[in-house]
Amino acid sequence: MSASIDDRSRELLEAENFAHVATITRDGTPHVAVAWIDVDGDVVQVNSAEGRDWPANLRRDPRVTIVVANHENPYEYVTIKGEAIEITPEGADQHIDSLAKKYLDKDEYPFRVEDEVRLKIRVRPDKVRRWGG
Amino acid sequence: MSASIDDRSRELLEAENFAHVATITRDGTPHVAVAWIDVDGDVVQVNSAEGRDWPANLRRDPRVTIVVANHENPYEYVTIKGEAIEITPEGADQHIDSLAKKYLDKDEYPFRVEDEVRLKIRVRPDKVRRWGG
Numbered sequence: 409m410s411a412s413i414d415d416r417s418r419e420l421l422e423a424e425n426f427a428h429v430a431t432i433t434r435d436g437t438p439h440v441a442v443a444w445i446d447v448d449g450d451v452v453q454v455n456s457a458e459g460r461d462w463p464a465n466l467r468r469d470p471r472v473t474i475v476v477a478n479h480e481n482p483y484e485y486v487t488i489k490g491e492a493i494e495i496t497p498e499g500a501d502q503h504i505d506s507l508a509k510k511y512l513d514k515d516e517y518p519f520r521v522e523d524e525v526r527l528k529i530r531v532r533p534d535k536v537r538r539w540g541g
Numbered sequence: 542m543s544a545s546i547d548d549r550s551r552e553l554l555e556a557e558n559f560a561h562v563a564t565i566t567r568d569g570t571p572h573v574a575v576a577w578i579d580v581d582g583d584v585v586q587v588n589s590a591e592g593r594d595w596p597a598n599l600r601r602d603p604r605v606t607i608v609v610a611n612h613e614n615p616y617e618y619v620t621i622k623g624e625a626i627e628i629t630p631e632g633a634d635q636h637i638d639s640l641a642k643k644y645l646d647k648d649e650y651p652f653r654v655e656d657e658v659r660l661k662i663r664v665r666p667d668k669v670r671r672w673g674g
Contacts (some may be wrong), residue, residue, distance in 0.1 A: 426615045428608060430563040438563035438571045438606045442618055442672075469576035473571045475561060479615070482559045485575055539575075 411533045414429055416541070417486040420476050421447045424511050429454055430473045431465035444477060444507040451530050452488060455504045458497070458525035466492040472531055479492050484541030490533040500526035544666045545583055550619040552581045553609050557644050562587055562599035565607045577640040578609060580653055584663050585621060588637045591630070591658035594634070599625040605664055616674030623666040633659035 413421070427445035430438050441462045443454045452474065456463045466472060470492040477485035501517075504526050508517040545555070560578035563571050574595045576587045585607065589596045599605060603625040610618035634650075637659050641650040 428561040428563075428573060429608075430573045432560075432565070432569065432571055436565065437604045437622065438565055440573070440608045440620065442563060442608060442610060442615070455542070459555070469569070471570045473563075473573050475573045475575060477559070477575060481613075482575070482612070486587075487573065489570065499658050528632045 410450060411446065411490075411536045413417045413452075413533060413536055414538065415538055417538050418447060420478055420484070420538075421445060421452060423478070425476050425479050427454060429462060430475075431462045432469050433461065433465055434468065444511050446507060446510060447472070448530070451532060452490075453502060454529045455507055456527050456529060456532070457521075458527060463495055463529060466495055466529065468480070474502065474531065474532050478541065481541065484539065485513065486536060486538045488531070489535040490531045492529055493501045493532045494528070494530040496526070496528055496538050497525050500528040503528045543583060543596055544623075544669045546585075546666060547671065550669055550671050551580060553611055553617070553619050554578060554585060556611070558609050558612050561608045562585060563608075564595045565602045565604065565645065566594070567601065568600055569582050569635055573591065578607070579640060579643060579662070584626070584665060585623075586636065587664070588633060589660050589662060589663045590654075592658060596628055596660050596662060598660065599628055607664065611634040611674065614674065618633060619669060619671045621664070621666045623664045625662055627661070627663040629661055630658050630659045631661070633661040636661045
């Protein structure tokens with residue numbers, strides 16, 4: 409039941425706005441990560457690293473809610489409910505570099521940690537809802 | 542296992558920064574609301590209205606995670622894991638007015654809806670963690 413992303417929501421996702429990514433911890437409590445985000449067609453993409461809590465949460469339960477607020481007007485935001493359909497190291501380094509380009513205007517991600525395995529997380533939106541604005 | 546709020550986290554909560562409030566929906570998926578927030582001693586307070594999803598979620602499962610990012614520097618944020626210890630209409634109108642003062646510099650909440658029952662939600666932080674900055 410994949411949902412398409414309306415034009416204004418796509419603008420918010422393509423701008424340098426941060427995502428709040430909510431997942432479910434093993435004990436059933438919600439977890440929220442703050443992350444960079446981008447869009448690939450009708451899939452949204454975030455990036456994390458092996459060993460962190462939230463990719464582990466998504467491997468156990470792929471259901472995720474992502475909120476992206478307009479930094480210029482935080483009363484406007486888009487809420488995406490969906491599922492992580494892919495969590496992969498493949499292409500994850502290139503992906504974090506492209507996010508560094510988007511958010512920091514740097515060709516390479518400057519916070520790389522040695523031996524860290526980055527993960528590209530692709531989320532299929534099932535419900536997209538826009539608020540305010 | 543109430544946690545105290547360190548000085549810098551308190552500053553972030555007292556500034557006009559928005560909260561992302563994550564709760565658990567009946568079907569086990571995460572829900573995220575964007576909300577105003579303030580602090581009362583070592584309790585954080587948000588405000589919603591009867592009939593909305595997330596106070597209903599909190600009545601069923603009081604476990605909540607709140608993230609407040611520094612609007613001036615979104616790489617700095619505080620994550621609060623805790624429990625809703627009170628969800629009450631008592632004082633909720635005064636509370637939304639005081640939040641309107643904080644965020645909009647208005648003496649009265651300007652978005653009041655007729656017959657809407659506001660709810661003050663008090664959250665006991667059990668774990669406070671600050672990132673970035």
